[in-house]
Amino acid sequence: VKGGPVEIGVITRKGVVDQGDYALGAAKRLLAYYNDYFGQPYPLPKMDMIAGPGSSQFFGAMENWGAIFYFEPTLLFDAARTAESGRQQVHSVVAHEMAHQWFGDLVTMGWWDDLWLNEGFASWMEGKATSVLNPTWKADAVAVAYEREGAMQLDATAATHPIIRHVQTVDEIGQAFDGITYSKGQAVIGMMESTLGEVKFRDGIRRYMAKYKYGNTVTDQLWTELSAAAGRDVTKIAHDFTLQGGVPLVTMTGARCAGGVTTVSLSQGRYGLDAPSKTAQTWHVPLVVATVGGGSTSAVVSGAQVTPVKVKGCGTVVLNRGKGSYTRVLYDEAGHSAIVRDYAKLTLEDRVGTLGDDFGLALGGYQDLTRYFAVQDRVNAGSDPLEWSVVASKLGTLTGLFD
Numbered sequence: 225v226k227g228g229p230v231e232i233g234v235i236t237r238k239g240v241v242d243q244g245d246y247a248l249g250a251a252k253r254l255l256a257y258y259n260d261y262f263g264q265p266y267p268l269p270k271m272d273m274i275a276g277p278g279s280s281q282f283f284g285a286m287e288n289w290g291a292i293f294y295f296e297p298t299l300l301f302d303a304a305r306t307a308e309s310g311r312q313q314v315h316s317v318v319a320h321e322m323a324h325q326w327f328g329d330l331v332t333m334g335w336w337d338d339l340w341l342n343e344g345f346a347s348w349m350e351g352k353a354t355s356v357l358n359p360t361w362k363a364d365a366v367a368v369a370y371e372r373e374g375a376m377q378l379d380a381t382a383a384t385h386p387i388i389r390h391v392q393t394v395d396e397i398g399q400a401f402d403g404i405t406y407s408k409g410q411a412v413i414g415m416m417e418s419t420l421g422e423v424k425f426r427d428g429i430r431r432y433m434a435k436y437k438y439g440n441t442v443t444d445q446l447w448t449e450l451s452a453a454a455g456r457d458v459t460k461i462a463h464d465f466t467l468q469g470g471v472p473l474v475t476m477t478g479a480r481c482a483g484g485v486t487t488v489s490l491s492q493g494r495y496g497l498d499a500p501s502k503t504a505q506t507w508h509v510p511l512v513v514a515t516v517g518g519g520s521t522s523a524v525v526s527g528a529q530v531t532p533v534k535v536k537g538c539g540t541v542v543l544n545r546g547k548g549s550y551t552r553v554l555y556d557e558a559g560h561s562a563i564v565r566d567y568a569k570l571t572l573e574d575r576v577g578t579l580g581d582d583f584g585l586a587l588g589g590y591q592d593l594t595r596y597f598a599v600q601d602r603v604n605a606g607s608d609p610l611e612w613s614v615v616a617s618k619l620g621t622l623t624g625l626f627d
């Protein structure tokens with residue numbers, strides 16, 4: 225098919241070419257979306273997607289510029305035999321590999337140290353594009369429920385490492401393709417977008433693409449362009465989350481409302497699942513603080529001293545609203561009771577994010593598991609299937625502890 229001046233093709237073995245129809249249609253829509261988002265039209269005359277038989281335990285697809293390779297299950301979709309989740313999987317992989325045509329191919333990291341620039345960004349972009357083109361799939365909430373949780377589980381143990389680390393050997397290149405690079409990278413890119421706002425973040429990406437196309441980069445060059453587009457320096461926040469490992473914890477120690485404005489007391493600590501991961505560490509944690517039925521405000525919390533944050537409204541305080549920031553949040557007793565009471569009024573991202581935070585905080589010994597169960601009790605027959613999927617996975621984890 226034609227996507228503007230670009231010829232998009234699917235190449236398969238004989239007899240299954242019809243199963244490429246879904247990917248072909250998705251690629252056409254994605255190409256238009258990416259051309260606009262990146263501000264640099266795809267520069268090659270064609271983009272082929274090649275389906276190879278078989279599979280690999282190491283990868284599903286490879287983003288060769290203009291000739292993307294896929295194993296058949298990641299590209300071909302047979303509506304008669306494949307579940308709906310298979311269609312979503314094809315869309316995710318195509319969106320990911322096509323994002324690499326810009327992040328990876330048009331602009332390439334200078335060395336493997338910055339692999340996360342390729343993989344974290346492509347992983348985030350696949351969710352971003354999917355949430356725009358297929359909003360009913362709720363990709364943002366799925367990312368909170370699974371990618372963010374997966375990253376935090378890895379990142380909250382002594383085995384973690386910073387997103388950016390020096391690579392010297394071939395073995396280290398292989399090791400770099402891990403959950404920190406992909407899932408934490410995705411979460412940190414998402415955090416930068418939610419901190420700067422969609423438009424300023426996109427403008428920063430456009431500046432970066434325009435400046436470095438056909439060139440090589442290091443991560444700081446991205447922060448420079450994002451800071452320029454946003455009119456504020458985001459390097460300190462970005463460095464805290466990419467040059468050191470670990471998961472921050474924002475704790476609420478009190479809230480009081482006067483004259484229609486709530487003042488929330490917050491401090492920053494660290495979330496860890498083992499002793500080495502609980503040693504003190506400092507981050508500048510950006511997060512949105514909101515009240516149910518009231519206003520919202522962006523704050524940065526850093527260090528153990530209390531940061532007072534003022535937000536309009538006297539309703540239930542929601543920490544890290546939208547769960548856009550890469551942090552756990554711990555409520556005080558009154559704050560948590562209010563969250564349980566108003567659970568149904570939260571967004572789906574906040575509902576699954578609260579289930580994840582409360583379960584994770586119990587596993588780390590920061591609060592009692594009864595808090596998680598109080599939230600889980602609010603999941604009912606009318607809840608989203610994603611909430612039930614999260615509950616099932618948490619209960620599965622608990623069952624495993626007793627086996």
Ligand SMILES: [Zn+2]
Pocket residue numbers: 320324342343346
């Ligand atoms: Zn990739």
